[in-house]
Amino acid sequence: MKKIQIGIVGGTGYTGVELLRLLANHPQAEVKVITSRSEAGMKVADMFPNLRGHYDLAFSEPNMDTLKACDVVFFATPHGVAMSLTPELIEAGVKVIDLAADFRINDLQVWESWYGMPHSCPDVMDEVVYGLPELHRERIKTAKVVANPGCYPTAVQLGFQPLLKAGLVDIDHLIADAKSGISGAGRGAKVDSLSAETSEGFKAYGINGHRHLPEIEQGLNEMAGSRVKLTFVPHLLPTIRGIEATLYGKLNQDWSQAQLQALFENHYAQEPFVDVMPAGSLPDTRMVKGSNMCRMAVYRPKGSDVVVVTSVIDNLVKGASGQAVQNMNLMFGLDETCGLTLVALMP
C-alpha cells in the first residue's frame, strides 16, 4: 500500500516536533512537507536535534499546491490558521486534522467570544467531527475535518464520560482540578515559561475562565444529554509533560466503590488507549510519558457521596499529536494503534 502522504502546517512548536517523532516510526505514513514561514529552509533536524538521522526534510514556505498533493494535512499552528486554509484543502479532497482550536466549538458565537476573532468558514463546520475517538469513533472514520481535542479536554472528558453516560452524578456541580506540564504553554519565548520562573513552583491559573472550559462543557453536555455546570481550574505543573485531572462529582445514586470500578472497566474495556487501573491504583503522569495512553482510577472516599476520578495523559501525545495520529489512523482505515504502540518512558 502506498503510504499516506502527509503535510504539516506550522511545525516549529512542540506539537509539531511530537508529530514528527511519532510519524518517524509509523509504518504507513510519510511526511512530505512541513511548512514554516519563519524557518523556511531550515532542516527540521537542525531545529529539533532528536530528529537527526530520522528526517532529511526542511521547513518550507506554505504552498497550497504542495499541500493539496497530500492525503492529509495536520495544522500545528496558532488558532486561526487552519480555518483560513481548510476550505480549499477539503475542496481538493485533502483531509484535515487541526491540532489548534479552530473547529472545536460547534457554537461559533461561543467560539468567537473565547478566541476573539470572527470564524472564517462556518460552512465547513458541517464537515467537522470533534476528534475524541472514545466519543466519536465512527464519525471520525468518515470525517473530512477533524478538530483534534485540547489537552485538558481530553483528560477531563475521558474521566467524566462513564459517570455522565450512566447518569450517576449531579451535573450542576462538577469540578475538574487539572494540572499540566509546562510544554502545554508552548515553545514561545515568555518570561512566565522560563525555567527559573516555573521550576520548584506550582500555581493555579485561568480560574476566571480558560478557553478549554467551553470545549469541555460541550463534550460533557453531549455525554450527559443535558447542560452541565463545570468548575474548571487549571494549574501549572513543574514538569515538561503530563496532565493530571482530578474530577469530583456528587453521586445521585448510592453506588459502591466496586460498582464504580466495574462501570469504568466495562465502559473502556475495548478502548486501546484508555486504561482503567485496578481499584486503589494511583495513576501518575510518568506512567504515560511519551505514550498515547490515558490511565485513570475511580474512587469513592469512605463515608462520602462524592466520586473522585483521577485521569492522566501526556499532553503532547494523547493530548495532542498522538491523538491526531490516532484520528488519522481512523480516517484512513488503518489499525487505530498503528505507530502508537510506544511504551511510556519510565523512569
Added chain:
Amino acid sequence: MKKIQIGIVGGTGYTGVELLRLLANHPQAEVKVITSRSEAGMKVADMFPNLRGHYDLAFSEPNMDTLKACDVVFFATPHGVAMSLTPELIEAGVKVIDLAADFRINDLQVWESWYGMPHSCPDVMDEVVYGLPELHRERIKTAKVVANPGCYPTAVQLGFQPLLKAGLVDIDHLIADAKSGISGAGRGAKVDSLSAETSEGFKAYGINGHRHLPEIEQGLNEMAGSRVKLTFVPHLLPTIRGIEATLYGKLNQDWSQAQLQALFENHYAQEPFVDVMPAGSLPDTRMVKGSNMCRMAVYRPKGSDVVVVTSVIDNLVKGASGQAVQNMNLMFGLDETCGLTLVALMP
C-alpha cells in the same frame, strides 16, 4: 533578657533541620540540646552541611534532665514519641511544641483509629492548644502544650476560614484539592520518594483517607460551628517544598468577587503571616519558599455559584517549623514575627 533555652527531640528529619535553620537567626533563642538516638555524637552540621558555621552542636542521646533544663522542647519525631515524654516535661514546667500529630485531634478515639496506637496521655489533652495562631492566638499564649498543625491542614484551614466564619458556603460539600512537594514525605529512604520515581511525575494519593483529613475537619467544624463534610485529595508535587491547596465551596449567598475579596482582606488584615493577594493574583508556591507566609487568592468564576480559594505555604515553614517558632514566640510573649522575617527565595 536571657535567651529562650531550647531542646529539640529528634532533629534528623526535614522539620528538624528547618527548625535549626530558623532558630540560627532568631535573636531570642538558643538551641541547647538536640537529641537523636541513632545519630548521637554526630555534629548537626555534619549531617546538614548548610548549618556549617552556624552550629557547633552535636546530636545527643535523649536525656530527661537535660530536656527539663530547657524552657521549651520541640518534638520533631515520629508520631507517638511526644506523648510519651510530655507529661514529665510539663510537670517540670517545660513548655512543649509537638510538630508531630500526637496532640492534634481532640477526639482520642478518632486519633487512635487513624494513628493505630493507643493514646498514652489523655489527661494532658486539657493543656493542649491546637497551634494555628490565626484561629487560636490568645489560647496559644498561655498553653503548656501546643499541637503544631500539619502542613496540609494549615493551608486548607487558612483558606476556608473566612468563608466558614461568614457562613457563606454549603458545608456539606467542601472540596480541597491539595498538592505537596516531596519533602512532606520526609527524609526516610523509600523507593516512592526517589528522585527517579517522582521527578517529572504527578499523582494523587491517599484518596480513600489521609491522616490530615480528621485534623482538617476538626478545624473546619470549629470555624463553621457545625459538622462539615470535606473531600480531601492530596497530590504529590515534583518540587522539594511547597503546598498549594485549591478549595471549592458552593456559595449559599450571592456574593460578588469584590465582596469575597473584601471579606478575605478584612479577615486577615492584622495577620502578619497571611497575605491575601490582590484580586486576580495567582499565588505560586515559589512566592513563599523558605518563608513563613501563607499567600492566598479568592475567586468566583464567571457565572458560577462556586467560590475557589487557592492558598500556598512552604510546607516546612508555615506548614511545620516556622509555625512552631511562631507558636513559641506567642508562648513566650515575644513579637510574633521574631526570627521569621525571612524573605522567600525567588527565583
Added chain:
Amino acid sequence: MKKIQIGIVGGTGYTGVELLRLLANHPQAEVKVITSRSEAGMKVADMFPNLRGHYDLAFSEPNMDTLKACDVVFFATPHGVAMSLTPELIEAGVKVIDLAADFRINDLQVWESWYGMPHSCPDVMDEVVYGLPELHRERIKTAKVVANPGCYPTAVQLGFQPLLKAGLVDIDHLIADAKSGISGAGRGAKVDSLSAETSEGFKAYGINGHRHLPEIEQGLNEMAGSRVKLTFVPHLLPTIRGIEATLYGKLNQDWSQAQLQALFENHYAQEPFVDVMPAGSLPDTRMVKGSNMCRMAVYRPKGSDVVVVTSVIDNLVKGASGQAVQNMNLMFGLDETCGLTLVALMP
C-alpha cells in the same frame, strides 16, 4: 523466523524495566521469562505500570531449566550474580549479556580489588567480549558472553576513541568530567537518592576512585595501544536520565578545529548510533532521551592546545539496556538497529 527467546535475570531495577520497554517493540524478540526472587508472582506491569497492556508476564523464581530454554539471557542484577550462572548457561548453548560488571575487566586482580569479591569463573573470561560495538563489533557477533559496558564508560570511550586511535593527544593527562542523571544510582531506597536530597542540587562524587575508572582505562589503553593516565570525576545531575562527558586532552599535533571535526565525522561515518554533530553544536542530554544514540561534538578552543569533546547518551539506553539490545542484534545476526529506532523524547 522464530523470535529470539529471551530470559532476563533480575528485572526489578531501572535497566530491567528499560529492557522490557525496548523489547516490547522489538519485532524479533520475545521475553519468555523474567526472574526476581523477591517479587516472584508479581506481574511486571504491576511493578512498572508503563508496561500495562504490553506484557502479561510475571516475575518468577530463578530456574535454570527455564533459563536454559532461552536463546539469550540478560543479567540486570547486582554485581556477582551473572558470573555464578553464566558457566552453566553457555554450556547449555545460551548466550549471555551481562549488564552488570562481572565480565567487564579483563584483569581479574583489578576486578577483584574494585568489586571486593573473588571472581568465580575466570575460565569463562576467554569467551567474553566487552560489548562496545563501536570498538568490538566483529568480535561481538560471535561472542558467547558479552560484558555490556557501563554508562560512564560508554560516553567517555566513544568520545576519546577518534583522538586516541589517531594518536593526537598526550595520553598521560586525559581528563573526563562526567555527569549522570539519578537513575544511574539505581532503584534502591537510599537517602542520597531521594528527590528532596538531589533536586536543585549538583555535586561531584567518587573523585578518589570510581569503579568505572579501571573499565574506562582498559578501553582507552586498547585504543591508544599504550597505557593512558585518566582523571575521571563523576557528578550527580538532577535529572532522571542522561550522561554528559566533557573530555579534555592536550593535543600533541597542531590540528585545526576543522581537521578535528573531519576526523570525528569520518571515524563514526558508518556508525548507526554515534552522531557527530556539526561544528559548533552543543549536544544536550535531552537530545538522546529514550534513544540509543550517542551524540557528540569536538572543539578546539581559540588559542589553546586543548581539545574538548562533549558526548551525551541516555544512561539507561546506550549506557545500558539499549546497548544490550544492540549487542543482542549483533550476536543473532539481525540488523543492528532492529527495535532501536526510537526517536528521543523532546521536549
Added chain:
Amino acid sequence: MKKIQIGIVGGTGYTGVELLRLLANHPQAEVKVITSRSEAGMKVADMFPNLRGHYDLAFSEPNMDTLKACDVVFFATPHGVAMSLTPELIEAGVKVIDLAADFRINDLQVWESWYGMPHSCPDVMDEVVYGLPELHRERIKTAKVVANPGCYPTAVQLGFQPLLKAGLVDIDHLIADAKSGISGAGRGAKVDSLSAETSEGFKAYGINGHRHLPEIEQGLNEMAGSRVKLTFVPHLLPTIRGIEATLYGKLNQDWSQAQLQALFENHYAQEPFVDVMPAGSLPDTRMVKGSNMCRMAVYRPKGSDVVVVTSVIDNLVKGASGQAVQNMNLMFGLDETCGLTLVALMP
C-alpha cells in the same frame, strides 16, 4: 547610626530581586530608590511577590539627582549602563558597585573585544577595585568603584587561589569545568531558557570562548604572578540556582592529599564566606542555596599527579548580589557579614 542610603539601577532582573531580598534584612541598609525605565511606577512587590510585606517601594525612572542623594548605587543592569553613569556619581561622592561587567577587565582592549563596545570611561578605571574580598579585601575598603565579580569567576578563582599562590600547579594547563543553574541566564524571555527546553537536560556551551574567561584569567594571573593558560567550559545545569566548578591542575610538587587539605584550610581559615570542607567531603550546590558561602573540597585522586578542586556557590548570592552586599559592608566599614548570615535552604 544613619542607615546606608541605597540606590539600585535596573532592578527587574534576578540580581535585582536578590539584592532586595538580602537588603530587606540588612540592619544598616535602606533602599531609597530603584530604577527601571520599562517598569517605572510598578511596585517592586508587584513584580516580585516574595517581597510583599517587605517593600512598599516602586520602580522609578532613572534620575541622577535621586541617585546622587544615595550613599551607594548598585548597578544591576546590562553591560554598558554602569560606565555611562559612574563618573558623575563618584564625582558626587557616591560609591558605586557594578554587578555587570563594565569595570571587571583592566585591559580595556580585551574588554572591548569581548563586550563589543567601546569603553566610555577609561579614566575611572583607576578608581576601580575588582571586588573579590578574598583577594582584594583591603583595597575594596577604600574603593570608590567596585567591579563585582561574575558568578563563574567567583567560584573558579576561589578554588584555584590556594594552589596558585602556593605555586603548586602547572599554570600552562589549568582546566575549569563549570556548571551553572539557569538563573545565570537571566530573566529575559528566550526560548533557550524555557523550562521545557532545559529541564531534564544538560549541556556544555560557550566552549569556544565565554566572556568570563578573560575575567578569570586576569584573576588567576594575579594569583600566580604570571600568565596562566586556562581551558574553561561552562555547562547549563537544570536547577534554578547554583554553580559548581570542578578544577583540574597538574601538580608540580608531590604534595599529599593531607598537605593539600591543610593548605586550603589555612589559606581560608579567616574567611567568613569560604568553607573548606573536611577531606572526603562532596560540596553540593544545595549546601549554599540562598547563602553567601562558597564551600569547597580538594582532592588528589589515588596514584595521580592531578589535584582536583570542587567549589560551589549560589550564583545569585556569592556569585552576584550577596558578594555585592559583602563589598558594600567593606566599603562602609561595617562587619563584613552584616545582613549575610542567612543559612542555606536545605532541603
